[in-house]
Amino acid sequence: DTGVSQNPRHKITKRGQNVTFRCDPISEHNRLYWYRQTLGQGPEFLTYFQNEAQLEKSRLLSDRFSAERPKGSFSTLEIQRTEQGDSAMYLCASSPDREETQYFGPGTRLLVL
Amino acid sequence: AQSVTQLGSHVSVSEGALVLLRCNYSSSVPPYLFWYVQYPNQGLQLLLKYTSAATLVKGINGFEAEFKKSETSFHLTKPSAHMSDAAEYFCAVSDLRSGNTGKLIFGQGTTLQVKP
Numbered sequence: 001d002t003g004v005s006q007n008p009r010h011k012i013t014k015r016g017q018n019v020t021f022r023c024d025p026i027s028e029h030n031r032l033y034w035y036r037q038t039l040g041q042g043p044e045f046l047t048y049f050q051n052e053a054q055l056e057k058s059r060l061l062s063d064r065f066s067a068e069r070p071k072g073s074f075s076t077l078e079i080q081r082t083e084q085g086d087s088a089m090y091l092c093a094s095s096p097d098r099e100e101t102q103y104f105g106p107g108t109r110l111l112v113l
Numbered sequence: 114a115q116s117v118t119q120l121g122s123h124v125s126v127s128e129g130a131l132v133l134l135r136c137n138y139s140s141s142v143p144p145y146l147f148w149y150v151q152y153p154n155q156g157l158q159l160l161l162k163y164t165s166a167a168t169l170v171k172g173i174n175g176f177e178a179e180f181k182k183s184e185t186s187f188h189l190t191k192p193s194a195h196m197s198d199a200a201e202y203f204c205a206v207s208d209l210r211s212g213n214t215g216k217l218i219f220g221q222g223t224t225l226q227v228k229p
Contacts, residue, residue, distance in 0.1 A: 004156075006156075031214075031215065033215075033216060033217075035217075040122075040221075040222070041221055041222070042117075042203050042205075042219030042220050042221050042222050043157070043203070043217070043219050044219070045216040045217065045218070048214040048215075048216055050214075055214055056213075056214045056216065091156060091157070093157075093217075095215065100145045100162070100164060100207050100209050100215060101147075101159060101162060102215070102217060103159075104149075104156040104157040104158070105156050106155055106156040107154075107155070107156050109154070
């Protein structure tokens with residue numbers, strides 16, 4: 001098992017473009033989380049999946065953001081009409097049932113020009 | 114609502130000196146508490162966690178933390194700093210025990226600088 005993977009690791013885009021990030025959790029981890037981390041801050045929760053069901057969304061997740069986890073495996077986070085304020089590190093974490101520890105991926109760093 | 118406060122955004126120590134990073138939490142239920150470390154341009158790596166077993170928790174790389182309910186604290190220590198300890202450290206609390214989704218609430222982080 002190679003841990004949580006995220007792709008791409010870096011993304012530079014122009015304001016107004018759409019971007020999509022992918023997260024592959026550790027196999028058999030049915031809980032998956034997305035966080036956003038801006039420079040000099042701690043990560044902030046965005047959304048949570050239990051298998052394929054999206055069970056919690058932060059108010060940080062505006063209408064321009066959408067996340068999916070088809071078949072309860074990998075997850076995607078899409079940002080539409082990107083804004084400069086979306087520039088951040090997007091972190092994915094997974095966890096097995098009945099365990100409190102989350103295992104983080106390396107993150108996707110987004111820069112919106 | 115749960116929250117975490119890390120006192121001191123930057124801590125500088127000499128190599129071989131004691132490391133002390135402070136974390137205070139707020140939680141209406143017995144908390145799960147974590148310390149994570151983040152190296153530049155990388156994700157978060159778990160250092161240690163408190164889940165209501167022993168109050169003194171030992172983690173990787175010689176770090177340990179003590180849960181003090183009376184002080185609502187979970188400070189991270191290491192007896193002797195090494196150059197490789199230079200990184201960003203985050204304290205976090207989980208809402209799993211509140212019957213919620215288990216999301217982590219992080220402090221703002223402390224940058225540890227180790228001087229030769």
